[in-house]
Amino acid sequence: MRIGILGLGRIGAFHAETLSGLDAVTSLVVADPVADAAKAAAERYGAEVADSPEALLAAGVDGLVIAAATDAHPALIRAGVAAGVPVFCEKPVARTIEEGVAVLDAVRESGVPIQIGFNRRFDAGFLAARAAVRAGELGRLHTVRSTTLDPAPPPAAYVAASGGIFRDCSVHDFDMIRWVTGREVTEVYAAGGNRGAAYIAEAGDADTTSAVLTLDDGTIAVVSNSRHNARGHDVRMELLGFADSLAVGLDDRLPIRSAEPGVTFPSGTPHDFFMDRFTDAYRAELTAFTEVVAGKRPSPCTIEEALEAGWIAEACTLSLREHRPVPLAEVRTG
Ligand SMILES: NC(=O)c1ccc[n+]([C@@H]2O[C@H](COP(=O)([O-])OP(=O)(O)OC[C@H]3O[C@@H](n4cnc5c(N)ncnc54)[C@H](O)[C@@H]3O)[C@@H](O)[C@H]2O)c1
Structure with missing residues (x-):
């Protein structure tokens, strides 16, 4: 074709x-x-x-x-x-x-x-996590921690066209939280900082953010993003349940080092960027x-599904701007 x-x-x-x-x-x-x-x-x-x-x-x-x-x-x-x-x-x-x-x-x-x-819907780790949650292996979830950290920020022109870090970057985390857990987000509370590239702040965007998401079954999801992670591209999801805990992205190429004496994990070359982290996906x-x-x-990923993650990004953008929790129902128009 x-x-x-x-x-x-x-x-x-x-x-x-x-x-x-x-x-x-x-x-x-x-x-x-x-x-x-x-x-x-x-x-x-x-x-x-x-x-x-x-x-x-x-x-x-x-x-x-x-x-x-x-x-x-x-x-x-x-x-x-x-x-x-x-x-x-x-x-x-x-x-x-x-x-x-x-x-x-x-x-x-x-x-x-x-x-x-x-693309994360096609990643082996995320697929396995989804299957484990759906099979009940973790028991009832209480906490999800989702992380996307880029090694370096995109250029100024990209930032200006991107819609901001929640719509551009965190949207991957939002999609995975819905897709892996099968739950919907009901409320968000976001914070953001600008201690890195000046052009990001000048564009009215944040270079580092965290958002606390409440899911419709009471599970708490914490989403952490930054444009500045010198050690590499760090994409992880940790799922903590009453029966077991599971992590996506916890391999030898995880871009972090342990402070514990004698611990050599992770021992591989850190993931460099999204192309190398998600080649197979x-x-x-x-x-x-x-x-x-x-x-x-x-x-396998309709526009309706993609817009569901978009509403969460929208609520986080408003939450950061107004320094308050935002129910999804407040921003949804359809
Ligand atoms: N799924 C992922 O993992 C992933 C990773 C990176 C980027 N993206 C997305 O892909 C898109 C591009 O990101 P990028 O990092 O490659 O950006 P980029 O700035 O490197 O490239 C964008 C390209 O689009 C071109 N362009 C602009 N308007 C166009 C038009 N009307 N017709 C054709 N080309 C046009 C530009 O000239 C430029 O070459 C963004 O929407 C971004 O969110 C997704």
């Missing part, structure tokens, strides 16, 4: 590499306003270059991968579904929940399948997308 890719930045170039290695994908067409980015991908993966998203769709593709900056997602999703082409779009759906809800209507009207890029999610395109399976 022929796949179009819009956006050839950090994740778009990585997706081009992954897609070019899939048996189901026979050719790629790419477009990016930065001509050199498209050209580099074209040379490396034998892709055709289109001058614009419209030209790419006119060139005829079976599936569309949107890996452009977040503020471009809604218009590109609309263009894809209007052309009747199944869409994979990176998270988050949009920079604001209002734009996300508006594009949801367009997707529903079109009837065209869309998959949102919550990205391959699995894009393989799933080729199956969606082929009509062999429904979308």
Whole structure:
């Protein structure tokens, strides 16, 4: 099948590499306003270059991968579904929940399948944690701790287009908390700090945040995020229940060192960044997308599911701004 890719930045170039290695994908067409980015991908993966998203769709593709900056997602999703082409779009759906809800209507009207890029749904550790929780191995949960720490902040232009750290980064944690536990978030209370890159504060964003989430069964989830984790990309989820405890991401490549004398764990090279932490998960999610395109399976992450995490991000953004707990019911409009 022929796949179009819009956006050839950090994740778009990585997706081009992954897609070019899939048996189901026979050719790629790419477009990016930065001509050199498209050209580099074209040379490396034998892709055709289109001058614009419209030209790419006119060139005829079976599936569309949107890996452009977040503020471009809604218009590109609309263009894809209007052309009747199944869409994979990176998270988050949009920079604001209002734009996300508006594009949801367009997707529903079109009837065209869309998959949102919550790659952790395809990670072996998160899959095993979900199965353990669903099988009752941990007993009733009382605490979930979810962590996403980046080694270095994204550039200023990325921050400006991202919608802020809760919608851009914590949204992965929010999606996993819902997906692993099967519970819904009822209230959030968020705090944030700015002790790192000055341009993040200047954009009105925080570089480090924590949020306490209350789930509908009373479980407490604590979400910790930072753009500054010098030792590497740290993605973990700890699930504590009345019968047992389990951790995702607790391997030899965990980017932290122990203060305990004689303890050598973790002993491996720390995870460097998302590309190396989730290589297999990205391959699995894009393989799933080729199956969606082929009509062999429904979308494994619908836009409705993605927007559920979006509401939590919205509530955390408001909570941080107003220094108060925010019930989800206060921000939800649908
Ligand atoms: N799932 C994940 O793990 C993950 C990881 C990184 C980024 N992302 C998401 O992927 C998206 C891109 O992130 P990135 O880190 O690659 O950003 P980036 O800034 O490195 O790249 C974005 C690219 O999009 C291009 N672009 C902007 N508008 C466009 C348009 N209308 N059509 C085509 N291309 C356009 C830019 O020129 C740039 O090359 C963001 O939405 C981000 O949230 C997801």
